[in-house]
Amino acid sequence: MFKRNLALFLDFYELTMAQSYFRKRNPIVFFELFVRKLPQNWGYLISAGLEDICEYLLNFHFQKEDLDYLRKKGFDQKFLDYLKSLRFSGDLWAIEEGEFVFPNEPILQIKAPLIEGQIFETFFLNTINFQTLIATKASRIVKSAQGRPMVDFGARRAQGIDASLKVARASYIGSAVGTSNVLAGKIYHLPIFGTMAHSFVQVFPDEKSAFKTWLKIWGKDTVLLVDTYDTLKGTKNAIEATREVIGKKELKGVRLDSGDPVFLSKKVREILDKNGFKKTKIFLSSGLDEYKIDEILKKGAKVDAFGVGTSLAVSDGAPALDSCYKLVAIKENGIFQPKMKIAEKEKETLPGAKQVFRYEKDGKFVKDVIGLKKEKLSGKKMLVQIFKKGKLLYKPPSLEKIRKKVSQNLKKLPEKYQKIKNPSSFPVKVSEKLLKVKKEVLKLIKKKS
Amino acid sequence: MFKRNLALFLDFYELTMAQSYFRKRNPIVFFELFVRKLPQNWGYLISAGLEDICEYLLNFHFQKEDLDYLRKKGFDQKFLDYLKSLRFSGDLWAIEEGEFVFPNEPILQIKAPLIEGQIFETFFLNTINFQTLIATKASRIVKSAQGRPMVDFGARRAQGIDASLKVARASYIGSAVGTSNVLAGKIYHLPIFGTMAHSFVQVFPDEKSAFKTWLKIWGKDTVLLVDTYDTLKGTKNAIEATREVIGKKELKGVRLDSGDPVFLSKKVREILDKNGFKKTKIFLSSGLDEYKIDEILKKGAKVDAFGVGTSLAVSDGAPALDSCYKLVAIKENGIFQPKMKIAEKEKETLPGAKQVFRYEKDGKFVKDVIGLKKEKLSGKKMLVQIFKKGKLLYKPPSLEKIRKKVSQNLKKLPEKYQKIKNPSSFPVKVSEKLLKVKKEVLKLIKKKS
Secondary structure (H helix, E strand, O other), X not given: OOOOOOOOOOEHHHHHHHHHXXXXXXXEXXXXXXXXXXXXXXXXXXXXXXXXXXXXXXXXXXXXXXXXXXXXXXXXXXXXXXXXXOOOOOEEEEEOOOOEEOOOOOOEEEEEEHHHHHHOXXXXXXXXXXXXXXHHXXXXXXXXXXXXXXXXXXXXXXXXXXXXXXXXXXXXXXXXOEEOEHHHHHHHOOOEOOOOOHHHHHOOOOHXXXXXXXXXXXXXXXXXXXXXXXXXXXXXXXXXXXXXXXXXXXXXXXXXXXXXXXXXXXXXXXXXXXXXXOOOEEEEOOOOOHHHHHHHHHOOOOOOEEEEOHHHHOOOOOXXXXXXXXXXXXXXXXXXXXXXXXXXXXXOXXXXXXXXXXXXXXXXXXXXXXXXXXXXXXXXXXXXXXXXXXXXOOXXXXXXXXXXXXXXXXXXXXXXXXOOOOOOOXXXXXXXXXXXXXXXXXXXXXXXX | OOOOOOOOOOEHHHHHHHHHHHHHOOOEEEEEEEEOOOOOOOOOEXXXXXXXXXXXHHHOOOOHHHHHHHHHOOOOHHHHXXXXXXXXXXXXXXXXXXXXXOOOOOOEEEEEEHHHHHHOHHHHHHHHHHHHHHHHHHHHHHHHOOOOOEEEOOOOOOOOHHHHXXXXXXXXXXXXXXXXXXXXXXXXXXXXXXXXXXXXXXXXXXXXXXXXXXXXXXXXXXXEXXXXXXXXXXXXXXXXXXXXXXXXXXXXXXEEOOOOHHHHHHHHHHHHHHOOOOOOEEEEOOOOOHHHHHHHHHOOOOOOEEEEOHHHHOOOOOOOOOEEEEEEEEEEOOEEEEOOOOOOHHHOOOOOOEEEEEEEEOOEEEEEEEEEOOOOOOOEEOEEEEEEOOEEOOOOOOHHHHHHHHHHHXXXXXXXXXXXXXXXXXXXXXXXXXXXXXXXXXXXXXXXO
């Protein structure tokens, strides 16, 4: 997004390690990025962020001012000279944007000299973690809305500007219909939405004259915010203003932004219908998330579309994924030795470079198998090659294509994995060959430590 | 931060309203930004973000490509010509960075033509909301650590790059000692920290040889990560490696990143002490927040410093503030008419341009009073003027000064408001004059609607 060079966006330890590797050894290694477990109530993740990863790796280089800064921090001149000419020279595989990801499945896999693998860690994690989080959150909200349109209203509550842009893009991937964020609309060519705030109503002598002014400028294809003073009176004012200005019983919508949405939406629907505004839609915003939308729809709320801000923009309830980036293999004596971390049972990782195989039956996803990278299994290989020897092989698809892919994928994922509360766990198996490698590595580690 | 022009970073409705105002009326108004209520268990907020607000307003202008985009979205050429020459021309008051803020107190107050007041809304909210959130979260974590050093480890889990930078800056304001984020260190001149990851240990034939290599390069003033395989064996390996390479019982620290921190830190302390490494510090990271730190210290964990990532970077548990930005007065017939929103009791606002008065007694803060802007009360005026007629009057203080101010303020705030669980509510009164204005406005609104 921001074209600033982000080479220095890393954790300090990546550089201290890199200098150590530079002095001692810089073998070819595999690192993999994966999510250990899903947030509570989440049954799947939708991969997002790969396009930014491609751009980052393509542009990766340290600038003079970066190196000057590092020199002041005590790094060696020889090491800095090495960094100066450092570009990404390795291979990258990834699960494409818009595809499902489940726990322990590598989303990114890099094969590169150790130093490169190490210093991309922070950017990789930050990018995949956040965008995957938001794409998934958006899809959960749309699910709860039973397919009704949902717009990203999160710009003001997102965690920074960059976050707001990524939220708009990732929510669109995750089935939002668009965003209120104009900058995001411009950058990503997203549909943008919005009409008026309470302040608009407040600057006029009364609500009805505010609505009339608005309708004169914007016509009937607009949405009037009816809850500045009293929602039901506001609805009547909207109807009267439309009759007086438009002359027909035609108004695109009214928006409710406070109060009891079940009670008010039913009442507003009644008033609209009774007055012949049957086609006028009711938009709801304010404090919504997938659980509230589910609840109010179950209680019969008459809402046609939703604007969701805070809970979408920060993924409230699950504001980060339990993602990690681990060394899984090192080339030693000409062959790749699988590696793993074992200190804590919960954080134990699967060793070796892997592949994710996805199985379908009768048009539905039935299971994934995590196997060795070189294993030949019949499922679809989910990790596809993105870079080869530092060259980008992959052409990121358009957002529209990714969004369509998400919609197709959601149709293939059985309902029980999509429930917004207590979903079943999608079956992710580990291949026998991989399990065997794991046992061998464990034995070896126990000897060593 | 990012020098990109952010004029288009706004919600679409701000522009549709602005075009309506452009055609109809553009009076001088007051808007105020405030937080309705604090997150659960939070007793105060520490204001942050003002420096970015200053930079934004100073640089605010629409570029040609912005206007081209808006033209395609259907805005009038006359309005676009107006936007082309639009610069901030108003006055701004703010509570300075590092000062406490309590519910309903204006943090920002702008007096400007309505269109300007409206189109800054999203940037103002996004900026103040997030940075205030993180500065406060950091101070809560340091509180739970009973003053032990705490480092921001959140770069990989922050919600985007921009977020990670703001997290580093705001946590430093909120009493963190520094960050692992190198780019943030460079930009904001923050102390940066970090040593090694598990992957470093894994690339060597065994743990001890990894430590020896490290010590040969970095010397004794370093921290060895001892939990890659087995924490207690790792500690012994660290001791042996130090003896062999350094030749003295001197090592800055060891870091634990998994397992039971109470049990392990006590055991590691024992092993270190028994072997004469009494001055070696124990650093703890992984899954910490203010509640966990409080809990493990109460259970006697022997930890000297903390690295906190996810929960700090996304303010887990409270990932957004309930902030809003409301029109509070309009100049009509030559005088300012106070305005408020009433649709829902909970969201009712205080009308009119206000001032926050803070009272001290015996070196402690005792209460705040929210009064009318022109009221003369004896408390310290917390809203200070930042811009006058579009000119910046204010010189943002250095980060070091803001951080020091926070430390002084925390000493003045009685303990009961600083508790990390169930703090008392700091008394925020509303002045009699302001209450009277509110009653009058309410009467007026009821007549109108």
